[in-house]
Amino acid sequence: MQPYKKVYSEAQQDPEGFWLEQARRLDWFKHPKVAAHVRKNGMADWFPDGEVNVSYLALDAQINAGRGEQVALYYDSPVTQSKASYTFNELHHQVACFADVLKQQGVEQGDRVIIYLPMIPQAAIAMLACARIGAIHSVVFGGFAAHELAVRIDDAAPKLIVTASCGIEGDKVLPYKPIVDKALAEAQHQPRTIVFQREQCQAEIREGRDTDWEQALSQAKPIEALPLPATHPLYILYTSGTTGKPKGVVRDHGGYAVALNFSMNYVYGLTPGEVFFTASDVGWVVGHSYIVYGPLIFGCSSILYEGKPVNTPDAGAFWRIVQDYKVNAIFSAPTAFRAIKKEDPEGEHLNRYDMSSLQRIYMAGERLDPATYEWTTELTDLPVYDHWWQTESGWPMCANPVGVSAVKVKPGSSTFPVPGYEISVLDPLGKSLNSKEEGAICVRLPLPPGCLTTIWGDEERLHGSYLNAFPGYYCSGDGGHIDDDGYVFIMGRTDDVINVAGHRLSTGEMEEILANHKDVAECAVVAQPDELKGELPVGFVILKNASTIEHEQLQQELIQSIRSEIGAIACLKTLHIVPRLPKTRSGKILRRLIRQVLQGDDVAVPSTIDDPTSIDAIKETLR
Numbered sequence: 001m002q003p004y005k006k007v008y009s010e011a012q013q014d015p016e017g018f019w020l021e022q023a024r025r026l027d028w029f030k031h032p033k034v035a036a037h038v039r040k041n042g043m044a045d046w047f048p049d050g051e052v053n054v055s056y057l058a059l060d061a062q063i064n065a066g067r068g069e070q071v072a073l074y075y076d077s078p079v080t081q082s083k084a085s086y087t088f089n090e091l092h093h094q095v096a097c098f099a100d101v102l103k104q105q106g107v108e109q110g111d112r113v114i115i116y117l118p119m120i121p122q123a124a125i126a127m128l129a130c131a132r133i134g135a136i137h138s139v140v141f142g143g144f145a146a147h148e149l150a151v152r153i154d155d156a157a158p159k160l161i162v163t164a165s166c167g168i169e170g171d172k173v174l175p176y177k178p179i180v181d182k183a184l185a186e187a188q189h190q191p192r193t194i195v196f197q198r199e200q201c202q203a204e205i206r207e208g209r210d211t212d213w214e215q216a217l218s219q220a221k222p223i224e225a226l227p228l229p230a231t232h233p234l235y236i237l238y239t240s241g242t243t244g245k246p247k248g249v250v251r252d253h254g255g256y257a258v259a260l261n262f263s264m265n266y267v268y269g270l271t272p273g274e275v276f277f278t279a280s281d282v283g284w285v286v287g288h289s290y291i292v293y294g295p296l297i298f299g300c301s302s303i304l305y306e307g308k309p310v311n312t313p314d315a316g317a318f319w320r321i322v323q324d325y326k327v328n329a330i331f332s333a334p335t336a337f338r339a340i341k342k343e344d345p346e347g348e349h350l351n352r353y354d355m356s357s358l359q360r361i362y363m364a365g366e367r368l369d370p371a372t373y374e375w376t377t378e379l380t381d382l383p384v385y386d387h388w389w390q391t392e393s394g395w396p397m398c399a400n401p402v403g404v405s406a407v408k409v410k411p412g413s414s415t416f417p418v419p420g421y422e423i424s425v426l427d428p429l430g431k432s433l434n435s436k437e438e439g440a441i442c443v444r445l446p447l448p449p450g451c452l453t454t455i456w457g458d459e460e461r462l463h464g465s466y467l468n469a470f471p472g473y474y475c476s477g478d479g480g481h482i483d484d485d486g487y488v489f490i491m492g493r494t495d496d497v498i499n500v501a502g503h504r505l506s507t508g509e510m511e512e513i514l515a516n517h518k519d520v521a522e523c524a525v526v527a528q529p530d531e532l533k534g535e536l537p538v539g540f541v542i543l544k545n546a547s548t549i550e551h552e553q554l555q556q557e558l559i560q561s562i563r564s565e566i567g568a569i570a571c572l573k574t575l576h577i578v579p580r581l582p583k584t585r586s587g588k589i590l591r592r593l594i595r596q597v598l599q600g601d602d603v604a605v606p607s608t609i610d611d612p613t614s615i616d617a618i619k620e621t622l623r
């Protein structure tokens with residue numbers, strides 16, 4: 001039997017034995033005897049009798065294993081021209097002291113803490129400190145605007161927000177504190193804040209509500225990690241769904257730690273002591289799993305990079321990092337490599353650096369398109385791997401089994417299901433499809449350790465979003481197929497979620513914002529393919545009859561409203577004002593048709609369309 005098949009079938013035939021064996025590799029306060037308790041809805045609570053703490057595993061356990069003087073975290077910030085490094089001993093001290101700061105602020109086990117920080121070491125320190133005392137962190141990506149932050153404040157009801165005076169994007173200094181203040185003015189719930197002052201910009205501290213990070217830390221003493229039930233929530237991470245209200249994906253301590261520890265070798269082929277560079281942001285799941293928790297729990301050194309793939313200062317940025325820190329594996333989104341390719345198609349920058357430490361390149365966040373795959377492979381002469389996962393899964397669901405024995409890459413495919421994930425392609429009635437037939441990509445329940453346990457405060461939404469569509473399965477929201485050799489091809493979302501530069505956004509949410517404008521009668525937002533960012537949102541708007549607003553002014557106002565409500569990362573820059581939108585006779589907007597027109601594809605007009613001339617109206621507008 002092939003090595004991959006052997007490991008995969010072990011996990012399939014004896015999941016309890018397989019995952020208990022993986023669990024034994026970690027340092028528990030109380031080792032679990034039970035692998036999983038499966039709930040009525042088919043979801044599993046992993047290691048229900050175990051006691052653990054992820055912060056302990058990431059720091060104390062590494063020191064106990066003799067890695068105290070190894071670098072845990074490198075901070076590299078071309079935007080501030082600064083670098084720093086923290087050994088496991090140093091990071092442990094910082095985290096243990098900040099955990100005390102949290103305690104002094106009244107944060108207890110089970111309390112929520114929102115972390116709204118740029119890519120600075122304090123983000124990782126705050127996350128690990130929350131975990132240390134059993135507080136549940138919710139990191140909000142720094143690119144989100146005040147409204148998005150306010151929505152998360154009201155949903156998570158945190159005791160505290162940890163923020164910084166500013167983030168830095170290229171050559172722009174973006175003050176964060178005014179965003180936090182604006183979010184707090186909008187939110188019902190009113191937490192206190194801790195502010196880390198950066199030298200690029202000083203935040204105003206409000207007496208009685210805001211505390212200065214350094215001042216609080218100067219009075220703190222290191223505290224021990226709290227033994228927690230393995231099922232205790234570690235974090236809530238909000239992700240876009242199909243409505244304006246983001247979904248708070250909840251993840252546990254025990255199952256997550258076991259899954260990440262397994263993946264570090266199985267997926268990424270790493271061994272403890274090696275260096276992993278994940279170029280993402282701590283605001284996304286990739287940052288949680290493979291900048292902070294995964295590498296540290298496994299004993300690797302991780303790099304926190306405050307910069308872009310290009311322009312900070314050039315398209316050689318990633319290759320410089322590889323050379324400077326002797327990186328063994330690098331992971332980023334295909335859009336980042338497309339940006340490098342655009343600036344430096346011949347790879348002249350790459351030739352300036354010593355790349356000898358680098359063994360493998362990983363991409364995820366969107367499908368790795370074959371052209372970017374070929375370019376990266378030819379340029380670097382290294383294995384390049386696509387792998388598929390989501391905020392909900394927390395770690396890869398499909399990947400090349402590199403740690404066991406790498407298999408041939410098929411461009412466009414994220415390779416095979418990872419042990420623990422039984423993947424099926426289903427038709428709308430839930431029938432399993434044959435190979436190569438396109439359908440909904442689903443995972444048979446129960447999910448392996450590491451995946452979401454629920455949606456924060458809304459168990460019903462867990463059912464509605466993922467479990468009801470295909471009983472017995474988790475519905476991923478992605479469509480695709482599996483070929484005759486078992487390779488999985490993920491082709492795109494089947495819902496209103498789009499992927500802009502590796503950022504997951506909801507077109508439904510954008511439509512809600514556009515529809516709030518006083519001159520807008522109806523609207524639709526659909527994705528248009530984009531060479532650099534994968535997809536870009538494009539808006540179509542019907543004016544109210546009584547509207548007299550100039551079209552150009554309306555377009556500007558609408559674009560601005562998306563920037564100020566969601567944030568600049570939404571990248572909605574094109575808006576068309578149209579007389580009609582294609583709809584079914586029951587009034588449902590046919591977004592798929594609009595997308596086909598935008599992409600220049602053949603338009604498959606359904607018999608249920610209300611007014612076929614509405615398609616011509618869209619074509620006319622786009623001409």
Ligand code: COA
Pocket residue numbers: 141142143144167169174279280281284286308309310332333335336339364365500501502503532533567568569570571
């Ligand atoms: N804080 C504040 N603003 C942010 C931000 C942050 N953390 N990240 C992005 N923005 C802003 C940018 O400044 C820009 O604003 P502008 O319209 O005023 O110029 C806007 O959001 C769009 O940013 P971005 O999508 O990053 O576009 P870009 O043209 O600046 O860069 C890429 C393009 C491809 C280089 C960049 O998107 C990239 O590195 N993508 C990789 C993403 C990634 O790692 N995803 C994680 C999944 S693995």
Ligand code: AMP
Pocket residue numbers: 239285363364365366367368386387388389390391392414476477478490491492493499502503504
């Ligand atoms: P996020 O939850 O932000 O990580 O986004 C997850 C979504 O990104 C998935 O549901 C997919 O639509 C898409 N995605 C991520 N990785 C891949 C991949 N390797 N191939 C195809 N789509 C991907």
